[in-house]
Every structure is written in structure tokens, then in C-alpha cells.
Amino acid sequence: MSNSIVHYASITKKITMSIIGLFLAIFLLIHLSINLLLLSSDGGKSFAAAADFMGTNIFIQIFEKVLFLAFILHILLGIFLWWYNQSARPIKYVKPNVSTTSSGSKFMIHTGVIVFIFLILHFLNFYLVKIGVVNVPEGAASQHDFYTMAQMLFGNVFYSVVYIISFIALGIHLNHAIQSGFQSLGLEHSKYTNFIKGLSTVYAILIVIGFSIIPIYFLIAA
Amino acid sequence: MDLTLKIWRQANAQAKGKMVDYKVSNISPDSSFFEMLDILNQQIIEKGDDPVAFDHDCREGICGTCSLYINGRPHGPESGITTCQLHMRRFKDGDTIFVEPWRAKAFPIIKDLIVNRGAFDEIIQAGGYVSIGTGGTPDANAIPIPKYDSDKAMDAAACIGCGACVATCKNASAMLFVAAKVSQFAYLPQGKVEAKRRVQAMVAKMDELGFGNCSNTYACEQECPKEISVSNIAKMNREFLSAKLCGQTQE
Numbered sequence: 436m437s438n439s440i441v442h443y444a445s446i447t448k449k450i451t452m453s454i455i456g457l458f459l460a461i462f463l464l465i466h467l468s469i470n471l472l473l474l475s476s477d478g479g480k481s482f483a484a485a486a487d488f489m490g491t492n493i494f495i496q497i498f499e500k501v502l503f504l505a506f507i508l509h510i511l512l513g514i515f516l517w518w519y520n521q522s523a524r525p526i527k528y529v530k531p532n533v534s535t536t537s538s539g540s541k542f543m544i545h546t547g548v549i550v551f552i553f554l555i556l557h558f559l560n561f562y563l564v565k566i567g568v569v570n571v572p573e574g575a576a577s578q579h580d581f582y583t584m585a586q587m588l589f590g591n592v593f594y595s596v597v598y599i600i601s602f603i604a605l606g607i608h609l610n611h612a613i614q615s616g617f618q619s620l621g622l623e624h625s626k627y628t629n630f631i632k633g634l635s636t637v638y639a640i641l642i643v644i645g646f647s648i649i650p651i652y653f654l655i656a657a
Numbered sequence: 658m659d660l661t662l663k664i665w666r667q668a669n670a671q672a673k674g675k676m677v678d679y680k681v682s683n684i685s686p687d688s689s690f691f692e693m694l695d696i697l698n699q700q701i702i703e704k705g706d707d708p709v710a711f712d713h714d715c716r717e718g719i720c721g722t723c724s725l726y727i728n729g730r731p732h733g734p735e736s737g738i739t740t741c742q743l744h745m746r747r748f749k750d751g752d753t754i755f756v757e758p759w760r761a762k763a764f765p766i767i768k769d770l771i772v773n774r775g776a777f778d779e780i781i782q783a784g785g786y787v788s789i790g791t792g793g794t795p796d797a798n799a800i801p802i803p804k805y806d807s808d809k810a811m812d813a814a815a816c817i818g819c820g821a822c823v824a825t826c827k828n829a830s831a832m833l834f835v836a837a838k839v840s841q842f843a844y845l846p847q848g849k850v851e852a853k854r855r856v857q858a859m860v861a862k863m864d865e866l867g868f869g870n871c872s873n874t875y876a877c878e879q880e881c882p883k884e885i886s887v888s889n890i891a892k893m894n895r896e897f898l899s900a901k902l903c904g905q906t907q908e
């Protein structure tokens with residue numbers, strides 16, 4: 436088996452993976468900034484306005500399709516690379532490797548799978564409701580009443596715990612991913628190595644805390 | 658020192674191998690790991706059995722021939738050295754030591770702990786050279802080279818091609834090796850002429866030989882006996898990207 440998904444060089448795949456990954460990372464920040472509006476004490480008005488804008492603006496609609504494609508590509512390429520890399524060492528060592536590695540780098544596929552499972556859940560709860568494939572949950576005014584839907588979901592301790600665990604997995608994923616993306620794109624210089632690693636960690640922590648305080652807030656409120 | 662050794666034994670490339678237990682005693686902490694293996698082999702030979710085959714040549718850390726995966730690390734527990742530079746004082750009396758060959762699809766086992774690293778030669782043959790007639794020895798300062806660039810090129814050129822990077826990489830990727838070989842030329846004016854063709858040809862060969870893809874775990878840098886930096890991999894990624902975007906096409 437040659438190392439090619441339709442004959443692309445390993446570095447081409449690596450660069451593709453990092454461009455998509457960094458794009459998704461920027462999207463996460465946008466998503467987080469909107470989600471944080473759930474915490475404002477106006478009963479969800481500002482959140483509803485933001486959600487309405489996201490749901491109707493034509494540019495956002497196009498962005499949504501690109502985003503969807505990016506997720507699919509990132510997941511498929513990730514699974515392919517993982518599978519291919521496994522096959523590059525058909526016989527494993529008896530004594531497992533103990534070399535120090537970039538933290539989280541050994542668990543990209545595992546954390547990725549956790550996030551993927553969460554994404555499916557997220558789709559069932561929001562996106563498919565929005566496009567009318569899944570029925571509007573009882574209590575929500577319409578398929579666009581995301582505030583009530585979020586309130587109901589986060590009121591459930593089990594859901595909130597799953598949500599937080601998923602974001603911790605995503606944080607571990609991101610901590611490696613961001614600096615790795617820079618490295619893959621060749622954006623590296625000894626002057627900035629520590630800064631980029633730090634940025635990666637700070638970003639990962641920001642995402643974990645930022646997203647996790649929302650269910651915690653709703654749990655306390657409930 | 659008395660030690661228990663668990664060593665991978667495999668009669669030939671086709672045979673099925675397994676870990677075999679051996680005991681050695683009265684080993685001096687000042688002896689090298691290879692001297693300890695020599696003592697073991699002497700014991701095995703005296704019993705009329707086949708000694709453990711392992712690669713070694715210079716035994717002073719310069720040729721890159723030695724290649725043992727010891728207790729879960731290529732070249733053993735000490736960083737920045739080759740197996741031949743490892744001494745028994747790094748172990749404790751009574752220790753159990755696992756000794757395995759490099760594991761990668763691209764490095765098939767020849768016998769016991771010896772693997773075929775011909776794949777690295779093939780990568781070099783694909784472009785790891787400068788194909789210009791240099792004539793007589795040129796004046797050292799005829800082409801001024803910035804200190805930074807010459808240092809970087811020299812650091813990359815320290816690679817001895819032992820394969821520890823592949824052995825430790827969870828993906829069995831050869832990126833650090835190829836990156837070192839690409840960088841040592843790409844930093845220098847003589848190498849720049851063919852840089853775009855070189856990086857594409859060497860990466861294509863690396864892919865063809867079945868090495869895994871780099872996922873930036875950086876275990877290679879930790880285990881490299883010559884401490885080649887992963888910044889060479891970023892350099893190669895830049896070289897590759899610019900070659901693909903605006904380089905000549907590969908002949």
C-alpha cells in the first residue's frame with residue numbers, strides 16, 4: 436500500500452491537516468464567544484439575537500457548509516493517518532516506548548474520537564433540531580429557541596458531565612494540535628518556539644474553561 | 658552486577674522471533690553495554706549455541722551502526738548517546754533489561770537485533786547529494802555564508818543515520834532523518850541550487866518505502882544521539898511547501 440490518499444505526499448497531508456485544524460480552532464473561538472452570551476442575565480435575549488444572526492446571515496450560511504466539510508475532512512484524514520501510521524510498525528515492541536513526547540500527542544486519535552462522539556450528540560441536540568430533522572424538544576418555543584434547549588440539557592447533570600469531559604478531551608487535543616499546526620506549516624523559529632507552545636496551552640485551557648463554565652452555571656442556576 | 662536480559666532472538670528474516678531470557682553475572686559497572694553483550698555471547702558460544710547478532714562498528718558514537726532498543730528507548734536510558742556509548746553504570750544490580758531491534762515496516766529484521774536500514778540509503782540516493790562538479794578545493798571564503806546558516810547546516814549534518822528517530826516514533830516516521838539531510842543542504846548556497854527537486858524526491862522516496870507520517874510527537878528529537886532538532890522538520894516542511902507551490906516539477 437503506498438502512502439497516498441490519491442497520491443498526496445505525507446507532508447501535503449500533514450499541511451492539509453494543520454490548515455483545517457487551525458481553521459477549526461478559530462471557529463471554536465467564535466462558537467465560544469456566542470455561547471458565553473448564555474451567561475448574560477437578560478434571559479437569553481442577546482444569545483437569541485446572536486443565534487438568529489448566525490442562522491440567517493448569508494455569509495455565515497456559506498461558512499457553515501465550509502465548516503461542515505472541514506470537520507469531515509479533518510476526521511477522515513485523522514482516521515486514515517492513524518490507520519496508516521499503525522501499519523508502519525506491524526510488529527510492536529515488547530517493552531512499550533518510554534520516550535518523552537509532546538503532551539497529548541500520543542492521544543490525538545483517542546481524544547479525537549471522544550470529541551467526535553460529542554459532535555454527534557451535539558448535532559442531534561441542536562443542528563438537526565434547527566434543520567427540522569429532529570423534533571423540537573418539549574418546552575422549547577421553536578426550533579430556534581436554543582436558549583431553552585441549552586437550559587434543559589445543562590440542567591441534566593449527566594449531560595453536563597459528558598459535556599465537560601468532552602471539552603477536557605478537546606483541550607488535550609488542542610494543547611498538542613495548535614503548536615503542531617504551526618510546526619507542520621513550517622512556522623517555526625527558535626525565538627518563538629516557547630511562545631507558540633505557551634499559546635497552544637493557554638488556548639486549550641481557555642476553550643476548556645470557557646465552554647465548561649456554561650453547564651456549571653446552568654447546573655447551579657437549576 | 659548480576660543482570661537478567663530479555664533479548665529478541667530471530668534466526669532470519671522469515672523466522673518467527675521471540676524474547677529469550679539470559680543471565681549474566683559479575684559485570685563491571687564500568688564496562689560498556691556492548692562489552693556486557695560480548696561477555697554474554699562468549700557464554701552462549703561456550704555452550705555451543707548461536708550468539709546474539711547485533712550491529713556495531715566504530716563503538717565510539719560516530720558511525721551510526723549500533724541500534725538497540727533498550728528498555729523502551731532507542732540507544733537506552735541515556736539521552737544524546739548511541740548504544741555503543743552506553744555504560745552499565747546506568748543500570749542497577751539485579752535489573753532486568755529488555756533488548757529489542759528497531760521496529761518498523763521499512764526496517765525489516767535480518768537476524769536477532771540486526772535490521773536492514775537500506776531504506777535510508779535509498780532516500781539518500783533519491784536526492785541527498787549535490788550533483789555539481791566541485792573541481793579543486795575552492796577558497797574557503799569565496800562564497801560568504803552567514804554564521805547562523807552554517808551552524809544550522811553543521812548541526813543537521815551531525816546526523817549519523819542510525820534510525821533511532823524511526824525506532825522511537827510511534828508512527829515509525831523517518832521525518833527527522835530526511836529533514837536533517839534536506840536541511841544540511843538547504844541552508845548552504847551549494848545545496849540551494851537543487852533544493853526544490855531534492856526535497857520532493859526525498860520525501861517521495863520516504864513515503865514510497867512505507868515509513869509512517871510525522872505527527873509532531875517529537876520523541877525523535879529526544880532520542881536522537883546527535884540531538885538533531887525538530888526545527889529541521891519545520892524547515893523541510895517550508896522547503897516542501899515552497900517547492901510544491903512554486904518549484905520546478907519533479908523529473
Ligand code: FES
Binds near residue numbers: 716722740
Ligand atoms: S557503533 Fe558506531 S556509533 Fe555505535
